[in-house]
Amino acid sequence: MLDAETKRRIDTARDILVGKVPDPKSQVEQITFALIYKFMDDIDAISEELGGERDYFTGEFTRYSWARLMQPGLGGHEMFNTYDEAIRRMPENGGLPPLFRDIFSNAYLPYRDPETLRAFLKVIDGFTYDHSERLGDAFEYLLSVMDSQGDAGQFRTPRHIIDFIVSIVDPKKDDVILDPACGTAGFLISSYKHILAANTDADGNSTLTPDERKRLARNLLGYDISPDMVRLSLVNMYLHGLVDPHIYEYDTLTSEERWNEFADVILANPPFMSPKGGIRPHNRFSVQSRRSEVLFVDYMAEHLNAGGRAGIIVPEGIIFQSQNAHKQLRKKLLEESLVAVVSLPAGVFNPYSGVKTSILLLDKALARRTDRIAFFKVESDGFDLGAQRRPIEQNDLLRVRREIIAYLQLLREGDAADSTQPASASFVAESRAEYVTEDSRQGNGLTIEKERVAENEEYSLSGERYRETQFFSSEYHMTQLGDICNLVRGVTYRKSDEVGERGLQVLRANNIDKDAHTLDLSEIKHVSRSLDFPDTKKLLKNDILICLASGSKVHIGKVALSLDDTEFYFGGFMGAVRANSSLVYPHYLYYQLRRAQFNSFLREQISGANINNLSAKLLYRFRIPLPPLGVQKEIVAEIEEYQKVIDGARAVIKNYRPRIHVDPEWPMVELGELCTLSSGQHINKEDYNTNGNGIGYLTGPADFGEPYAIVSKWTTRPKTIAKRGDILITVKGSGLGKVNLLREENVAISRQLMAVRVHDAVPEFVYSSLIQMYDHIQDLGSGAAIPGITREDVLRLPIPLPNSEVQHSIITEIEAEQALVHANRELIERFEKKIQDAIARVWGDVRG
Structure with a gap:
């Protein structure tokens, strides 16, 4: 646990440097150099006190010892020159172990101000060397200031997420553990702590033998392409008690030197982004791609030993993007090693990235024993999802961790291998249920047959694609849309077909008001009349116009009801939902598609890279309660009474503008x-x-x-x-x-x-x-x-x-008018709620 005094010292050191060294990464490096410099001298002093000899500052390097550097009376310029020369010459010091020589490789002072250096070193002088957890925590706190260095898609993984993954993968004392994109070695250090904690007796004493400790240290391996990250990870591991860490500067994706080295456990949060033009990997990858996230996951799956396990943080694209390489990778994982997917909240990496991430859990042994994949969802990780990531009471990590571990144990025991029932009593599987609860006190796990995941060769790993999120107890039969309606896709045309006016009129996404769910005919696209569009692509009476594709998910699924036959065609990113009127009243279907639950269903399930697409198959899968036609019409009649009030209130808001009647006498x-x-x-x-x-x-x-x-x-x-x-x-x-x-x-x-x-x-x-x-x-x-x-x-x-008094009087009147307009907004909210309640009644006891 980081104590307040140590944190204060680190903050003070950074405050001193920030005027001369504004870059957080450079601040961390300068503090690292100074701490290691100080600690080497501390170790020498301890050795002398115990009757030994100095190891680090001997011979010609004696004059660089920290004690001499900090002695009273040493002038500012002399101190500066001595320190600057010392850190530059550290790699030449034969008394230093390779670890320390590597740390000081290319070290230098990026500023020339002796007074800044004196103030800075005075703060560092307050630190003392030991192998305590406190010192390791202090360095991790220091590393946290680099969180904003999100270049190339690299973001420091929050410690609580690292510990969550490590506790599930459960590395053992004899495992070879690898992080091929190790950054500051967070996963390796967490694994080390996890293994130490697992090998203690009832009194808290370690049960590891000296040989086992040596083997454990030797088995913790990290690669990183950045020499700066390698240096920081070496220091981090050293300060956590690993005096001979094995971290290598290595390009995992383009080098072949270590290709034939495998691991029992791989843990990583690899870079999410690729450089312009993509990665240029060698040809030994099983999945051909230039995307770094694809190649890293392929590398890790490929480099697990026969019974190997892995926990990998991946961006959203790995989960569902439709490029061939992404699908090929998911197919490989599904067939060879994937056992579970854990969805994380989108704000885990805030404030530096809002990227949505998931965790892939691989286990080559368990994957062969089941024909199902488990999906879990973390709604909250104990912090809010805002920029400051403030702690909150809600935290799903402990519960989800418990559920995953229970599920994996059932797989090991063979009880869940062929089951179509819930994989454990602590969470709900889809099985034969039409819907499953996503927010149940019993858990939120879901298991799906691999065969279903492989449908259409999309291999989507989005649990929400297979999960329907509403729990209901409707008295009416739940009917798939595919049984009661037909989707007609719109017309396509070229840019060159567009004309200014008097052409065929084509409706697009902007022609649906997302909030009012009505047609907006203010800006209509015109195309050449020479195009031969079929009449079936015209918007007809009782058609429900729906947006099927957009660059933004928020527009997918928005709908508007056509009350008359029209001459408008609808474009290729649009569609018309045509109800079978003998089974469903079109107005009733329209109000069902306006529900927030329909949009939630779509938002988590639509796939596509740059354009999000709603397929007919997906639309047809959504279910609604289907009462008799007479009941449907009664519900619609009630809703339309509410809608009239809403329309009137919207007209007031739309038409109101504050108006000042100008007196001709006013200047x-x-x-x-x-x-x-x-x-x-x-x-x-x-x-x-x-x-x-x-x-x-x-x-x-x-x-x-x-x-x-x-x-x-x-x-x-x-x-x-x-x-x-x-x-x-x-x-x-x-x-x-x-x-x-x-x-x-x-x-x-x-x-x-x-x-x-x-x-x-x-x-x-x-x-x-x-x-x-x-x-x-x-x-x-x-x-x-x-x-x-x-x-x-x-x-x-x-x-x-006019004069100030008149201005204030006019504004008072306008504010009174605006208060009445605002009351119309409240009226809309109340009557929208009445509409939702009317629809909710037909669903039964909705709790989602």
């Missing part, structure tokens, strides 16, 4: 007389993120709310800063003229926006005036492709300016 002034204006600046895509790292970043009117902007992106490289109370005005693009208020303290803004900071009027009054000027600003816009207005245009906007 008119240019906006520039009332404010200062800040023009936004472009920030490169690689310099902003969605993980909460940095300050908020607004890119345009897509981030506007009612009436305040909503931050969904952040940047560590802000340029133009808007402040709380500023008015944001859109000056480029299709949202030209839209305005919003800012309540965040500081936010970066893009070049699509300008920030108006009012100083000689009531800001809310100016804001309302600008809303009223939307059409005027639109008319000012120039530029055929991207309309825009200049800074001068904004500064010249005419603003009516």
Whole structure:
């Protein structure tokens, strides 16, 4: 456990360095060099106290000893020169073991300030060498400052996730344990601790013999392509009591030198990303790919001994992407070694990456004994999923760990090998159940036949694809959509077929309002009338238009009901769900597809790389309760009464705009007389993120709310800063003229926006005036492709300016109106809930 004083010293050392060494990785290296330097001198001093001799600082290197470096009276420049020379010459010191010479390879001071060095070394002087767990924990805390170094898809794995995986894979004292992308050696150290803890007597004393300890240390192997990571992992293992660690600088994917070395246990969190152009591996991989995540998993599966086991963290693409290499890899795993998949929350690597990950559990011995794969889901790992990852009470790791271990034990005993029942009493298997609970106190495990996973040769390893998440007790028969409707896919055309107007009209994803579930016919694509589209691809009365493919999962499955026959065709990423009206009332089916449960069902199951696709087969698999037609129509009649109220409330919200009746006697002034204006600046895509790292970043009117902007992106490289109370005005693009208020303290803004900071009027009054000027600003816009207005245009906007009392009076009236409008939003929420309740009744006792 890291004690407060040690943590304080490390933080102080970093604070001293940060002005001269801003890069966290370089800070860690400088602290590492200094700690090892100090500890070598401590070991020499201990040896002398016990009657031995100095090993490290002898002969010509005696003058570099830490004690001499820190002696009172030594001048700043002399201290600097001595230390700088010492760390550069450490690899030449024959008294140092190879480990320490490797650590100091290419060491240097990246700054030239003697006073900074003196202050820094004074802090390091407070550390003392021992082999305690405290010192190892201190170094791991130091390594944690590098979490932001997420280049090339590498992120330090949280210790609680490492320990979770190690406890399940359960490495033994005689196992050869390998991490082929070891980073700072977290998996190897956790394995070492796990084995030590497993080999103690009732009094807590180790039962390992000296030979077993030596063999254990020899069997912990790590590879990393980065010499910096190798150096840090060597130090980390040394400070955890492994004085002769076996970590090698080695390119696992392109080198063949160690290809014929195998392991009993492999544990890893390999890099998720590939360099531009991909990896160029040798030809000994069984799966041909240039994707690093594919090659790493293939390498680990290939390099397990006959009864070998592995725990591997993988990105979402390994689980379901449809490229041939991904499918080939999953097929190999399914047939040879995979026993379980554990889904982790998407925020495990926050704030530095929101990438969704899973754990693959391989066991070559157990995989041969069962024809099923187990799936588990960790909803919470004991921390919230925000940028700060604050501890919370909910933690599924212990329960899921217990369930997995119980399942694996059943496989070893042979009780679960051929079972179609739940693999253990502690979790629910799919078996013959139509639906299984995902949030049950009995657990959330699911076992699926390998044969089903291999269906259509997709080999998807997403447990949600095989899991239906709602528990219900409906009195009506649960019917698959494939039995009551037909999906018609839309028309396809080339870019060159598009025309400006008067062509065939084609509906796309933007023609469905995602929130209102209605048709939005404001922007319709026109294509050449020479195209020969069949009439079956027109949107007909009672068709349910559905989005089948999109670059964003949030649009998949959104629906709108067509109340009439139309002349609109629907595009290739769209479809029409046509109900068999003798079995299901189309309006009833439409309301079922509006349910959040349908979208949840789709979100976890759609597959595809850059475009997410909803296949007919998947759509047809969704089940709904099917009462008699008369009951369906009664339910719809009730819902439509609620819908009328919602439609009316939406009309109020849509049509309301604050309006100021301008008295001709009021003076008119240019906006520039009332404010200062800040023009936004472009920030490169690689310099902003969605993980909460940095300050908020607004890119345009897509981030506007009612009436305040909503931050969904952040940047560590802000340029133009808007402040709380500023008015944001859109000056480029299709949202030209839209305005919003800012309540965040500081936010970066893009070049699509300008920030108006009012100083000689009531800001809310100016804001309302600008809303009223939307059409005027639109008319000012120039530029055929991207309309825009200049800074001068904004500064010249005419603003009516009554006295302050009148401004406040008008704003008071507008705020009263807005309160009534807000009440309509609450009305919508209440009646949407009534609609959901009406549908829920037919499902029975819904608990999902």
